[in-house]
Amino acid sequence: MSTASTHAPAPASVESVSPALAHYTRTALFDGVWKRPGLSPRDRSLVTLAALVALDQTRELPDYVKLALDNGVKPAEISEALLQLAFYSGWQNAVDAALATQPVFAARGIQPDQLAAVSPRLLPLDAAGEAKRARNVSQQFDAVSPGVVQNTTDLLFRELWLRPDLAPRDRSLVTVTALIATGQALAVPYHLNRALDNGLTQAEAGEVLTQLAFYTGWPRVFSALPVFKQVFEQRAANAH
Numbered sequence: 001m002s003t004a005s006t007h008a009p010a011p012a013s014v015e016s017v018s019p020a021l022a023h024y025t026r027t028a029l030f031d032g033v034w035k036r037p038g039l040s041p042r043d044r045s046l047v048t049l050a051a052l053v054a055l056d057q058t059r060e061l062p063d064y065v066k067l068a069l070d071n072g073v074k075p076a077e078i079s080e081a082l083l084q085l086a087f088y089s090g091w092q093n094a095v096d097a098a099l100a101t102q103p104v105f106a107a108r109g110i111q112p113d114q115l116a117a118v119s120p121r122l123l124p125l126d127a128a129g130e131a132k133r134a135r136n137v138s139q140q141f142d143a144v145s146p147g148v149v150q151n152t153t154d155l156l157f158r159e160l161w162l163r164p165d166l167a168p169r170d171r172s173l174v175t176v177t178a179l180i181a182t183g184q185a186l187a188v189p190y191h192l193n194r195a196l197d198n199g200l201t202q203a204e205a206g207e208v209l210t211q212l213a214f215y216t217g218w219p220r221v222f223s224a225l226p227v228f229k230q231v232f233e234q235r236a237a238n239a240h
């Protein structure tokens with residue numbers, strides 16, 4: 001039996017209400033998209049966890065946390081992903097997810113030293129790139145909300161994005177996922193470009209959309225498709 005199929009939502013209960021839903025859950029979802037080769041099971045777990053947290057869907061979250069751990073996502077990475085998602089999908093969503101995750105960590109004997117550190121040694125800062133980003137945002141929005149501009153620089157790009165317990169690629173992966181899940185199309189180009197710069201391939205990015213179609217719904221994914229297409233085409237043009 002596949003790992004993913006053991007985490008299907010109560011088949012008997014679902015089948016008693018919608019036999020077709022139970023059937024597609026087994027065939028299209030767990031024996032279908034979860035087994036596609038374009039994205040590793042570990043990455044699919046990160047994407048799915050990020051989508052559930054962004055949408056504050058905590059009922060099934062413990063099973064998906066178990067699956068993520070089984071698929072090789074480290075406790076520190078889950079811990080750090082929740083912190084990232086607090087900033088990109090809302091604080092209470094991340095708190096709700098932490099409360100839903102705690103029994104799983106407790107049952108698996110996960111200790112504090114296995115979690116993301118509160119104040120780790122940060123990764124090196126790309127000083128020139130960050131100065132350019134900060135200058136652009138400041139010029140656009142200082143007169144609108146200086147507090148947002150300041151926190152974006154100090155908390156997000158000079159701290160959060162430099163924390164080492166989630167690799168830059170994976171941090172981008174969960175961030176792009178959260179933006180798609182919550183329909184934030186305007187923010188996708190910057191973060192998708194950042195994800196690709198951080199090592200996510202275009203093929204993997206496309207497969208993220210395949211996974212998210214099931215967990216966020218087709219309309220959100222179709223809203224993201226033109227944005228992904230534009231980013232891919234612009235990068236191809238810039239490469240020539």
